[in-house]
Each structure stands twice: as C-alpha cells, then as structure tokens.
Amino acid sequence: MTAERNGRPDVPQRILDQATRLFARHGFVGASLRDIARAVGIRKPSLLYHFASKDELRRSVLEQMLTHWNEAVPRILRAATSGPEQFDAIGAETLRFFNDDPDRAPLLLRELLDRPEEIAPLVALRVQPWAKIVCDYIRKGQEQGRVHPDVDPEAYVAQVINLVLCGFATHASLRNVLTAPTSDGEATDRLLREMLRVAKASLFLPVPAEPPTRRPAASARA
Amino acid sequence: MTAERNGRPDVPQRILDQATRLFARHGFVGASLRDIARAVGIRKPSLLYHFASKDELRRSVLEQMLTHWNEAVPRILRAATSGPEQFDAIGAETLRFFNDDPDRAPLLLRELLDRPEEIAPLVALRVQPWAKIVCDYIRKGQEQGRVHPDVDPEAYVAQVINLVLCGFATHASLRNVLTAPTSDGEATDRLLREMLRVAKASLFLPVPAEPPTRRPAASARA
DNA sequence: CCCCGTGTCTACCGAGTGGTAGGGAACTCC
C-alpha cells in the first residue's frame, strides 16, 4: 500500500513541496507533521525518516526557497543591464519569482513575523546583493536626474519588499474586499500592474518632454 | 495572592491587552491561553471565566481593534476635508492609527493570512468607507488633472494597505536587514516618511511642468 | 447568621502534538 505513489518524484521532494504549501497556508505551528505526511501520502514516522525533526523540515523548506531565489538573481542581474527598460525588466523578473509559486511570499512573510531574529540575517544574506543592484541603480539615477532626489534608497527598497511580499501574501484575501469579484487571472494582472506602477512612479522624475499622455478629462485607464 | 494586581484596570481589559500583544507576536495558535494568563498574572481557568473560549477571546481582540479603527475614521474623515494638504493629513492620521499601537498591523496581517475568508468581510465592512474616501479623492484628482490618469484607484488603495500593514508588521525585523542599525525612533521616522512619500509620489502628477488646461492652485506636492 | 454571586484557584480530562522503538517488506550485494 501507498506504493502506487512511489513511481512519482522522490519522496523528500514531495515532502518539501507539501510542507511549503502547508507552512505557507497555516503557518509553522498550524501545520502538523501528520497533516504534511497525509498530504504526501505517507505516515508521520516515514516523514521523520527523511527529515529528522520538524525544525529541520522548516529549515529545508526555507533553504529550498532561498536556493530558488539564488537561481533567480542572475536573471535579475541580466535584466539590470538590459538597456533602457531596466526598471521594468528588474521588476518583472522579481515579480516573476513570487508569481511562479504563490506560496513563496506568505512563507517568507510568516517567517519574518514569527522568527524575525532568525530569518532576518538569512534573508539579508540573499537579498542584499539584489538590494545593492537596486540601490546603486537608484543612486546613479539620482545623479543623472532621472530619479527623485528625495528617494531614500534603502528605505525605498524596504518599501518595495513590503509591497511585493504583502501584495502576494494577502492578494487572495484582499482582492474581493475593495473591488467587485473578478477572475483570478484578471485580479493578478491588476495587482502586478499596479505594484509595478507604484514602485516606478514613486521613483522616477517625469521625463521632461512628454508630448503624449496628459489627459486631464475623466477618460480613465485603457 | 495575585490580589496585589487587583487595584489595576479591570481584568478583562488586561486580558484583552495581553492577548492582543501575544496574538500579534506569536499568532493565534502560537500563543496559548496559559501564556496569556501568565502575562496577565492569573491562571488559565480564571481567563476562561471572562472569555468562554479561546476563539471568543480572538473575536473580542479583533472587535476591540476594529472599534479603535472606527474611532479613528472620523479623524481621517475630518482630515479629508482639511484644505490643500488633504493627502498628507489623511496619510498622517491613517499611519497614526498603526503607529499608536505597534501590535495592530501584525495582528491584522496574521488574521488575513490565517483566516482570510473570515476576516476579509469583517475588514471590508470597516475599511470600505475609508477606501471610498480615498478612491473618490483619487478620481476627483484625476478629473482635475492632479493625479496620474493611469492610477487604478482600488488597486492603488490595496497597494497602500499592503504597504502600511507589511511596513509596520515587518518593520522591526527588516529594519536592520538593509541598512546599518539605527535607533528605533530614527528608523520609524524613516519608514513613515518613505511610506508616505511612495504613496504620494506614485499618485500625483508633478505640479510644476505645464498647466494642461486648468490647474487648481492646490500645491499638492512639495 | 446564612445564602448567593463573583472571581480565583487546583486538579483533571481527552485530544493532538513532535518524536521514538522496533518490526517487516523489498531490494541489492556477496
């Protein structure tokens, strides 16, 4: 019994996947090893055979996510040197990381809430290279007069992290609070678009000569 | 024994205060009734004498916070009709609500993560009036050409909620991730300032450039 | 004086938790 699943991907990976999902949904204390094991299709002692303790499982889940992040960073780096649309490229690549797996943002956010002193340095290590790219980009932009001179780069980056983390984490729940119910895809599009827009508009000075867009009347968005 | 504390404010209120603190810090499942009772200085059955169950305690905590919010809304409403600096006034009053008690943002955020389907309508009820004020203000600003025409009011409001909630909730932990350690007060100032700046800069069109057709003398930006 | 309501306590309950012991099936290697 339970052998009908053994043809599937290896058990430790399936455990990691389900643990990620359940930790993100119910929190670390709220997701029991029995729940996770059941979701995988095994019993709890089998789970503990692969991961010595619940805490080791938590660390592994986090490590896997940060590894995925590390894999995404080169793409973002590449985007950061990609010509004039740098900001959009960096933004799109960063958002893609969280959009690819909707459990990442809530998982990270929960860790920041539950274990700040433990997770903060871990995140710092992985995020600082990314933050450095963005901060340098901002400072250069300020020198060149493209970026608002009163932007505080580090504080701005912190804001954007908040925006993204919380945006994805509470997306499903806040979505229908303010607006009429919409389809998943449409709501996500709207979220991503506005997230990028806010981040961008709060950063850049307006391009001096801009003949098109200046629409005073009520004709709203397209 | 334990009577040395009975001169202090009434026990139910002290329970609510400690429960708020511990729910915000450790989450609903992570904070046990024993912990809360100990923080108050009583034993668990005494706590359950005042609140019939843990879930009732949770509801009461939430209710108290939303009551405080309801008390803050009139101030915000007043701010919304307060002349040219409307945006700053609304922003300052809104931020004050969360700054007054640092447990409010994490508490709300945790509820949104843990019990979205239950908390969302509750929040919606209390937040929609506030959101309506802001959305109307935005749309009016768009008609008058003060606000970016491509702002999606509801989505923008959702972003700002995220910004504020997550900003306060992860403030303590993210603070030292990106920047050199600073004093509490300074870091908070920086957070509040940048939060307001981002919200504002992503909303308003720059004032100096050129008057499209008609532009009210309201100096929205500084 | 006794009674009753209020509020706190100790002692306990069943259920669920993370974790362990140890057995057994399937497989490989000698």
Added chain:
DNA sequence: GGAGTTCCCTACCACTCGGTAGACACGGGG
C-alpha cells in the same frame, strides 16, 4: 540463501493544548 540497506509501517511515549469540575475566599443583603 543470507546479510545489509532502505524505507515505510504500527504502536507507543511524554508533553502541551483548550476546556471542565469543583472547591475556596470574599463581600453584600436578607
């Protein structure tokens, strides 16, 4: 065929959880 390894299982452990039972102390009113 036997030994060893890998992996999953049932059964169990101590502990904590939310919640209950019931006793006790206090204070006011007949």
